Amino acid sequence: MTTPMLELRGVSRHFGSLKAVEDVSFSVAPGSRHAVIGPNGAGKSTLFALIAGTHAATTGSVLLNGDDVTGVAEHQRVARGLARTFQHSSLFLTATVAENLMLAAQRRAGRTSWSMFRPATRQTTLLEDGRQLLDRVGLADRSSDRAGALSHGERRQLEVAVALACRPQLLLLDEPAAGMSASETARLMSLIKNLPSEVTVMIVEHDLDLVFGVADTMTVLHLGQHLVSGSPAEVRASPEVQSAYLGAENTSELFPDDPSPSVPEAQS
Known part of the structure; x- marks a missing residue:
């Protein structure tokens, strides 16, 4: 059995009485392009902070390539193969x-x-x-x-x-397309799709065209909790996901059948 690149076991993060993330469990396969999506306030960026070590988990465990890193500092997780981009520039x-x-x-x-x-x-x-x-x-x-x-x-x-x-084994991209034009987003999509296969990529992004264009696996959060994980097709067809986004089951316009624009592949 292949060891997951990332495994979350009952991870929670509380800020006083606010349960930003509550009892979230799922795993990320090595080499996958795994998207985390959900409505505003779902806890996506907080979850990334827990994975990266920016925030400490209130409860639960974070495993990186089979090793428990729950109590490991952020810079030490970088040394173990984790890298992250942020919503706001850190250049x-x-x-x-x-x-x-x-x-x-x-x-x-x-x-x-x-x-x-x-x-x-x-x-x-x-x-x-x-x-x-x-x-x-x-x-x-x-x-x-x-x-x-x-x-x-x-x-x-x-x-x-x-x-x-x-030189990450796991790359976290936190809303990389925020503020981008359509052409810039298309270039970013091409870049993500052509990253080395040995790098596992997790992405939090509101642009669902981008998400469905690059992800092979998806996890949906809602109100800080894990709602569903699966392939893009399974997530697109999920009544629970449709309801979480729009509050109704009649959501044929939410996830287009083929939302990704034509993106050129990298030349070898």
Whole structure:
């Protein structure tokens, strides 16, 4: 039996009397593209914070690749193969695109500053890895530009590259398409679909066209609780999901049969 990349066992997070997440259990298979969706206030971002270690679980357990990391600090989870993007930019806007990647690579290696005594081969490897990542996310020609000079969509692309620079086994994308135009969303969709197969991807996103275009498995939250998990087709057909979103069963317009726009595949 394959060990799940991520397993949640009865995870809850309470803020006083507010039960933001309550007794949530599900698993994420290695290499999958797993979406977490739900109406506003469903607890999606709080759940991501519990997985990443930003918030401590009130009850329950979080297992990463079979290891219990419930009491493990956020930076230690990064060292164990977890990376995350955020709803709001976490880039260093005055640094160049390449420098943002270098800082992420150093953070992954447990360093906080450059050293003039670091072996040149190591420096060269970091630079080459950075160039490959920028090429993957479509920013190869922007490496020397300041991050603050990038468009909103390009900053999102850079944030994915920064997360990948941490060499994650599990990548959490928290509303990556927020504020994007249709063309930027299409580029992001292509980027997510063409991420390395060895990287497991979890995504929280309100744009259901994007979600149904990239996810092979989905989990739906409602009022902080786990409602259903399954394939996109199973979730689309679920009366419980339809009711949670619109409060009625007559929801033929909620999930189109083929919601994803045509997205070009990466050239080999």
